[in-house]
Structures are given as structure tokens and as C-alpha cells.
Amino acid sequence: MTLVLACAAIIVVGCGRPTVNPAAVSKTSVPQMLAVPRVLVPPATPAVASPPPSPPADCPDPAWSCTQQQRFAAAGAYISRNVSGNGYLAVVFTDRQTGAVWRFGPTQHEGWTASTIKLAIATDLLRRQRAGQITLTAADRHDMATMLNFSDEAASDRLWTKYGGEDMLARFRNQYGMTGLHFVPGFTSKTYWGFVKCTTDDLAALTHYVFTRVNPADRTYLVDALRGVAPNQQWGAWAAGSEQRPGNKDGWSYETDPYGKHWVTNTVGFAGPDERYLIAEMYQVDPRGALPGGVHTVSDVVALLFGVPVPARITVPSPDG
Numbered sequence: 001m002t003l004v005l006a007c008a009a010i011i012v013v014g015c016g017r018p019t020v021n022p023a024a025v026s027k028t029s030v031p032q033m034l035a036v037p038r039v040l041v042p043p044a045t046p047a048v049a050s051p052p053p054s055p056p057a058d059c060p061d062p063a064w065s066c067t068q069q070q071r072f073a074a075a076g077a078y079i080s081r082n083v084s085g086n087g088y089l090a091v092v093f094t095d096r097q098t099g100a101v102w103r104f105g106p107t108q109h110e111g112w113t114a115s116t117i118k119l120a121i122a123t124d125l126l127r128r129q130r131a132g133q134i135t136l137t138a139a140d141r142h143d144m145a146t147m148l149n150f151s152d153e154a155a156s157d158r159l160w161t162k163y164g165g166e167d168m169l170a171r172f173r174n175q176y177g178m179t180g181l182h183f184v185p186g187f188t189s190k191t192y193w194g195f196v197k198c199t200t201d202d203l204a205a206l207t208h209y210v211f212t213r214v215n216p217a218d219r220t221y222l223v224d225a226l227r228g229v230a231p232n233q234q235w236g237a238w239a240a241g242s243e244q245r246p247g248n249k250d251g252w253s254y255e256t257d258p259y260g261k262h263w264v265t266n267t268v269g270f271a272g273p274d275e276r277y278l279i280a281e282m283y284q285v286d287p288r289g290a291l292p293g294g295v296h297t298v299s300d301v302v303a304l305l306f307g308v309p310v311p312a313r314i315t316v317p318s319p320d321g
Helices: 002-014 066-082 114-130 138-149 153-162 167-174 200-212 216-227 236-240 291-305
Strands: 088-095 101-104 196-198 247-257 260-271 277-284
Touching: 066 088, 066 101, 066 291, 088 200, 088 291, 114 138, 114 153, 114 167, 114 200, 114 216, 114 247, 114 260, 138 153, 138 216, 200 216, 200 260, 200 277, 216 247, 216 260, 236 247, 236 260, 236 277, 236 291, 247 291, 260 291, 277 291
Parallel strands: none
Antiparallel strands: 088 101, 088 277, 247 260, 260 277
16 A cells, blocks of 8 residues: 555656656766757758849840841841842851851852852862862962952963863862852853852851861961952952951852843951951842942941941942953
């Protein structure tokens, strides 16, 4: 009876745990607990990357500066206003530093190359000479210089005949990227460099080849030659302005197409520090148009691309060269 009452007392007092007399426990037998305030640290907020700023509405392409995009808009508006009817104008503008490319117009529309093909001829001769496949004489070098500088027709004919003629075109297509290049049949019994069509993209591919694949010494020769062109070549890419140190090979001719007899005014070249910008532009002028109008239109487009006031100050060549 005494034992049962003792257990009951323990249960009542301790709710299942025996009571402990603090005086009976050595102070060294229980670790001393320091009263340290508990600080609640809120959970860390996961880091979230800020979204990139949205480009301005009038500058939607991050590959180009706002200034350049405004120039593109001005050039595009100019083309839309001034090219109509049966005319075809297309331009390819390349930034060699970034690789960005701006195109406007039917860049895959085939048109007469006129004398722009002479840049491909010179490129081919220099490459073959460098590879030891041909040996250019002093007379050949003189012909190549006048072909590029004055657009000399007789010099071009001699080089074309002496160094392969139509065989060159396969190399232009397969090695230089001018995949749309072809002869236009029906003029003579033999092929000729003057009876050739290509696209604006083909001319852009040619300039890309010159600046990425041609031997540096030969490229320097071509750059210097295009920078030193005669007055009848000082239009087209030349309209970028002297401070841009442009160089170009222009082409102009009077041709016949299914949409009529018309002028052709083309330009291919470069401008900017270290020849940063490449320009290829072809204009198959409306049959109602004239040579001066075609030359000015092509040149004004280039001027607008470089922020130069229009009409650009250029030289209009004579119809016969």
C-alpha cells in the first residue's frame, strides 16, 4: 500500500517524469547553457538575372548601332521613292568587323555585271600567279592596272583571251562564291566577259573572298588599285566620302532585257577604317531612265549609308567610258 501511494505521488507531480531536487545534483554534472538570443534570418532570395534592356522601337536590330539603322531607313526610303517601274536596285552592306549584313531590294535578281566582273578577273589572275599556275608579264600587269583604274576595255579583252576566257567563270562560281554568275547566250559565237549576268549577292560574295581568302600582298594591291581609280570611276562606293578612304570598281553599260533597253549602273567596293564596310550594289535602270540618273541614284544610296548629304558629289562617266 505504501509503495502504490509513492508511485502515484510521482506520477501526479511529474506527469510521467520523476522530479529532481536541484540541491542534490552537483553543479558540474550538468553543462552550463549560455542564454544566447536566437536571431531568425529570413531565407535568401534567389538571384534572378535582370532581363536585357529592350532595344528602342526605332532601333530593333542589336547588330547595328541606332545611327546606322537610321541610315538604313533613310537609304531604303530613298530607293523606294526613286526606283520604280521595271528598274531593279539592290544593295548588300557588310560590316567586316562584326559580320553583320544589311540587304535591301532584290539581291537575288540577276542583272548585267558590266565592268564589275573585272574585279573577279584581276582576283583570278593574282591567285593563279600566286599558286604558280601562270606568270604575269610586265605588260599583263600594266593591263590589269588599267583595267581596274580606267576600266580599260582593250586591256580586259587581252587578259581574258590570254588567260582562259570562259574557263574563268567556273572558278568565279566555285571558288569565289558567285554562284549565280552565267553567260547570256545569243550575242556571238564565243563567250565574252561583257555578256555576263550575276546577282548583287554574287558581287558581295566576291568582295568577301577578296578580304578573307586572297593573299594579303595581293589584297593590298587590289585595295590600292580600287582606291586610286580614275575620275570616271569616282561614284558609287566612292560617295562614302574621302574621309572613309573608299575604293571601288564600277560598271556601266547599255543593255537589252525582256523589259527593254536600259542602262546598268553597278558598284562594288569598300569604305571605312581598315576597309571595314563592303558595298555591293546593282541597278538595272528603268528603260525610261538615263545614265546620269542611274549613277546618281547608286551613289546617293551609298552616301546615305554613310550619313553623307545627298545629292552626293560624284563624277558621272561618259556613256562610252
